[in-house]
Amino acid sequence: MNTNTINIAIDGPAGAGKSTIAKRLAKKLGYIYVDTGAMYRAMAYYFLQKGIESSDEAAIANACKDVDVTIAYEGNEQQVILNGENITGFIRTEQVGNMASATSVYPVVRTKLVELQRQLAKKENVIMDGRDIGTCVLPDANVKIYLTASSRTRALRRYEELKAKGEDCELDVIEKDIIDRDYRDMHRETSPLKQAEDAVLLDSSDLNIDEVVDAIMKIYEGKMEKE
Known part of the structure; x- marks a missing residue:
């Protein structure tokens, strides 16, 4: 515990x-509310922007190296930051949701985000x-x-x-x-x-x-x- x-x-x-x-x-x-789904959607949004297919595991693994996803709060509202850019308004589409579901199966995607999520949980309630x-x-x-x-x-x-x-x-x-x-x-x-x-x-x-x-x-x- x-x-x-x-x-x-x-x-x-x-x-x-x-x-x-x-x-x-x-x-x-x-x-602190940590929206893990938003973090996976941020990754998916990045893959879509780069034109990467959800089935191309090698390309996704390679792209993960260039992705930094963070959660910030402004006026008590959660903001999702991808490589320094606020993408909160772009990640709630069906296309991004389906891409997130398809790519979250890859260990390299999950490993990257789980580490950040655990760090947050150690610092905050x-x-x-x-x-x-x-x-x-x-x-x-x-x-x-x-x-x-x-x-x-x-x-x-x-x-x-x-x-x-x-x-x-x-x-x-x-x-x-x-x-x-x-x-x-x-x-x-x-x-x-x-x-x-x-x-x-x-x-x-x-x-x-x-x-x-x-x-x-x-x-x-x-x-x-x-x-």
Whole structure:
């Protein structure tokens, strides 16, 4: 157990609401929120900018040497910095998301980012969300949550999000992408998505954001009382 800082790990499939929940919790507790997905998206954005195919592992491994990804905060808002440039506004597209899912399977990509994530967790009280935080990145996290929801629920949330932005999209296509991404994440060779043995399973299909935050706060408070 990490005795110097408190670490909370939230894992789960794409679209389960991990980032939204983690941000709310971080604000409530005064912890640093580390969006690991944004870091993988930053790498993916770099590969796309360089015209590298997701299947070209050698080119990706070579490109990783030239990538520096950092997280900064301005006015309590997280900024993602790639090689000195703020790319926060460019990494939330479906294209970048799919590239991140496809390239995160490569050990060289994961090794580079995991090192940075662990350094942050040693220095600060953090809430980190991703696919393998409780199993691989922070195996000694004080609190571990596995947050999930049905594929239809997750697709509906994404559909409404995209429609609100004025983007044209189809619910069935979004759900198929989510199911495909789940399969890739759960069957990848390196650090597959799975629930850590000591993680608490939380299904958010029938819960709103506030209800999920309250549920995790109760789990957190219970764990802290025992320590």
